[in-house]
Amino acid sequence: MTFHSPAKINLWLRILGKRADGFHEVQTRLCRLALGDTVEIEHRGVGKEVALTCSDPTVPLDETNLAMRALRAFEKASGRQS
Incomplete structure (x- = not known):
């Protein structure tokens, strides 16, 4: 998606x-502006680890990134921990 x-x-x-x-x-x-980010969510199979990637190397991929925090909150709420 x-x-x-x-x-x-x-x-x-x-x-x-x-x-x-x-x-x-x-x-x-x-x-809102016309410019922005393209977000892609890809299903890689049941039981696979969830990962956050970005084409910009300056973007942090740890817990300081709000997208990662949202991912962790979703995992916790859904009972799925990676």
């Missing part, structure tokens, strides 16, 4: 209180 993830510009941003997880609540008005 391949899809486009559009870039966004904050037209305005208001930072509210800090949450228990360390992130902040925000209010924002966003404008």
Whole structure:
């Protein structure tokens, strides 16, 4: 499955209180742009390890990457750990 993830510009941003997880609540008005990233999800078979890759070598592939955090949260919620 391949899809486009559009870039966004904050037209305005208001930072509210800090949450228990360390992130902040925000209010924002966003404008989507035509440019963005192409995200590809590929099924490699039952029991295969899930991996995150990127064509840009400067993008971190560890837990500092929000996509990796989302993947780990999905694995935990679904009962599937890689």
